[in-house]
Amino acid sequence: MTQPRRPLTDAERIDWLRLIRTENVGPITFHRLLEQYGSAKRALDVLPDLARRGGRAKPLKIPAKTEAERELAANAKLGAKLLCSCEPDYPEPLAAIDDAPPVVSVRGHVHLLKRRAVALVGARNASLNGKKFAETIARQLGEAGLLVVSGLARGIDTAAHKGSLGSGTIAVMAGGVDVVYPEENQGLYRDIVAQGAVVAESSIGTQPQARHFPRRNRIISGCSLGVLVVEAAMKSGSLITARMALEQGREVFAVPGSPADPRCQGTNNLLRQGAALVETVDDVLRVFQHLKAPPLRERQGDLFAPSAPPIPDDADVDRARGIVIENLSPSPVAIDELVRGCQLSAPVVLTVVLELELAGRVQRLPGNQIALI
Structure with missing residues (x-):
């Protein structure tokens, strides 16, 4: 069951903005990070380690807090409002899609x-x-x-x-x-x-x-x-x-x-x-007359949960990494099919995919597919 939508605090909004403006973090990756780590703040803390484990050599480019504050100020000066996908004013039909933009300017x-x-x-x-x-x-x-x-x-x-x-x-x-x-x-x-x-x-x-x-x-x-x-x-x-x-x-x-x-x-x-x-x-x-807005996804509830959902054990993820990479290629494959093909738990496979995305080694494609870059 999804939690009630509510406006973010200023600190939360800055964290959301920093996370979605981070290198290699697209909308689907953003929502996956939020689901797994419970908040944008916690996700920002673990990003460097996730990217390193995915095989990235260079540091991930994460905007500084001052950069996010400048973007907020630029919106305010223009008379624009920054809306996040968990907030009441954000369009519900848009919030329901898999790759809903986490932040929009209005x-x-x-x-x-x-x-x-x-x-x-x-x-x-x-x-x-x-x-x-x-x-x-x-x-x-x-x-x-x-x-x-x-x-x-x-x-x-x-x-x-x-x-x-x-x-x-x-x-x-x-x-x-x-x-x-x-x-x-x-x-x-x-x-x-x-x-x-x-x-x-x-x-x-x-x-x-x-x-x-x-x-x-x-x-x-x-x-x-x-x-x-x-x-x-x-x-x-x-x-x-x-x-x-x-x-x-x-x-x-x-x-x-x-x-x-x-x-x-x-x-x-x-x-x-x-x-x-x-x-x-x-x-x-x-x-x-017969059309209704699509239901909001379960992911929206994780933001306000008292604690984040269980994170797969590091040892399990380490053992799975080679299997997942072996099953990937430049040809797109659906995430669900990858999970079945690897014969591993979905949380473990999704964590490996998240690491590879942040490392810039895989790309998301339409239809919930990924491919090696």
Whole structure:
């Protein structure tokens, strides 16, 4: 049973920020450390030893307390709030996903994050009709009481934000919460800060790079109970968002389009695969009547437990390390399959994997898979 969510103290928030900004610590690794050691403070204490045992020669780069304090101050100066995934204001649907960002910056109206949300995404080079449809249905979704989430990109994203600006919209950024991309959406960004909210996982000042956009997309779908795609080519970021929505157990909607238009091939293929067809706002609202927020994961309870769960014995982990490494390769393998293949207890295998991650010897991949680097 999960524990009640509560705001962190200033000291806890600094520990969370230091831990997620540590080299080789991603969201899944962060949550695993929290589960195993009970608090971010204790996890920070054991990180160097874990990385060394995983085979790392150089010291792990762990931000100093002063660095975390500077980031907190930069957010405060911008008027942004740092939310941690265990706190009441953090979106519950997002907190439920495996790789929920432990810390996000929010600029604007934080209370909007508690509303039921639908993501609306699509082509950057959208047609005039596509943008008009997106703006209209976004406005109608907002009028029906839903929060509209998108990524502030050109085309469909921009239309979605414009249509829902008056009722509430969330823009999820690929870089820092203060870095507007594309530059042409500066005015829209200011309007969203004034009337909606802007969310970012990266620290303030981070310039968006190609690798940031898939991570951004998982937050767009994670904040929402369903994702509506309006115009998308067969290889597009919007289809990545739709795939992530399916992996997160969310509903996927798609607007049909002309088979002669490459921008509609992706959405038509989503329909072929079973996405809900959308021609009017009622097609979305009918499904949303039955959608509920996914349950929060058990991991959230560990943060406030009086003591951390039992940690595997060092001798057991030492004996298991060679077996785990032998069973790994550059080809991805699911964690569950690795546990079965090694014929070891899950806590022991997960501890070895944690050491290897911190040492930079393995990488996490979608679908709870890992691979040797």
